[in-house]
Amino acid sequence: MTYNFDPDKWYDNELFLIQSRLKNGEITQDEYDEAVEILDKKLEDMWKRLVGTYQITTDNLEKTYH
Secondary structure, three states: OOOOOOHHHHHHHHHHHHHHHHHOOOOOHHHHHHHHHHHHHHHHHHHHHHOOOOOOOHHHHHHHHO
16 A cells, blocks of 8 residues: 555646547547546545544554653
């Protein structure tokens, strides 16, 4: 597991690949639209899992430093 993962950078890379496939004629506009919709959902789900994961509370600080 890495703590340096950047969901926005991941999204940009994935979107670039989808856009490249459209530009090269590998997929249709409808397939592109569907792929982007799926990608958007994956990013949204990813952020939901990451939000609040690494919170430091005052209780934790008191136990650690006292």
